[in-house]
Amino acid sequence: MSCQVCGSRNAKPTILDLTYEFEGNTTTIQGVSGDACDDCGEFLISRTDTRRVSDERFRFRNGYLPTD
DSSP, rough: OTTTTOOOOOOOEEEEEEEEEEEEEEEEEEEEEEEETTTTTTTEEEEHHHHHHHHHHHHHHOOSSSSO
16 A cells, blocks of 8 residues: 555554644544554544544544543
8 A cells, every 4th residue: 555645655554542632631542543654654544534533633622532
């Protein structure tokens, strides 16, 4: 699979826990699927998880999710 950032052919399907920080507080969004590039280190969130990550970040910024 090709990396959409650097063009390398070393991007692999991966599931990660993403840490998000906002105004000095952090939270972890668990089990996010996407493609991780071994060459540039970029992680591109899958289409299926993009909405979930966006929603969880919104809820965290607005005080609806606990901090770590």
